[in-house]
């Protein structure tokens with residue numbers, strides 16, 4: 601056997617080590633944090649979750665899933681572009697699928713390291729939100745609950761257990777441990793020391809926290825957040841997407857992808873701009889419907905849900921009403937500013953009166969000690 605082939609086998613073998621029986625874990629569902637759908641309480645832990653935008657080599661990327669998938673193809677920048685251009689993380693994954701046999705040759709060996717790095721980018725660039733979510737898991741085991749994937753996740757059994765390598769859950773637990781014990785070490789991120797760690801034809805850069813608030817600025821978020829349809833296993837995901845979710849060998853036709861893109865375009869090009877206009881102040885669902893006369897109720901509900909999930913629109917309860925997110929933010933900033941100035945005034949008054957009473961106390965105690 602020639603040397604190169606031997607090395608290739610060795611690489612695959614090393615990558616497969618994580619899948620050997622010693623890596624398989626059994627979890628009791630009642631004792632862990634599990635996530636499957638991105639809209640569940642801990643759905644943000646999924647790479648498919650929107651709302652955790654990234655920037656690598658100055659390029660905006662909507663999800664850690666898209667970044668991870670793009671990393672398969674350092675030598676094919678056009679495929680990387682195609683992957684990160686997708687609005688939905690699922691479509692991003694699907695777009696790369698036809699080219700999988702051209703993944704970097706050491707992919708199986710390096711994919712866990714790459715996933716670890718992607719998760720660190722997600723934390724670094726979404727420090728408060730993702731960090732908080734990680735910490736909210738406490739000391740519990742984190743498990744990606746999956747029907748079929750017992751490498752990245754674990755598969756439920758009948759007796760309330762989940763069995764699998766749970767590589768993603770374990771990487772998340774590892775990250776949580778560092779976050780608790782040595783958060784500073786996570787505030788910058790070196791590129792991986794693997795060959796061809798390249799994104800869009802440039803070596804991947806050293807990354808650091810973005811700003812004082814540790815997150816992307818609001819303006820950046822608005823630029824980045826466009827469309828990330830919620831990935832669930834429910835009716836709004838097509839059968840083909842669901843099959844892909846469960847890793848069945850489905851042939852994904854261009855028509856499926858085109859349909860998703862068409863739907864995205866209507867939402868992106870028509871619904872969102874209209875909502876932005878209408879929702880500069882709070883509106884009830886019925887009021888919104890009046891602006892979309894040709895649209896049926898169910899469709900409108902789905903769009904509103906999506907707009908909320910994407911962080912474009914804010915939904916307020918009791919009574920239910922909606923407002924465009926940036927209008928909501930500027931309003932709540934105003935409120936915050938008002939509150940701050942109110943509390944400053946109150947503090948000033950308190951300070952004055954406490955200084956007064958302090959001087960009284962001092963006087964009193966002086967007087968007392970004089971007795």
Ligand SMILES: Nc1nc(O)c(N)c(N[C@@H]2O[C@H](COP(=O)(O)O)[C@@H](O)[C@H]2O)n1
Nearest residue numbers: 646647648665752768831844845846847
């Ligand atoms: N197909 C699919 N759908 C989802 O909703 C998922 N959460 C996953 N799992 C994620 O897929 C990524 C791994 O992809 P490869 O199979 O290694 O290409 C990883 O992010 C898993 O968490 N898959």
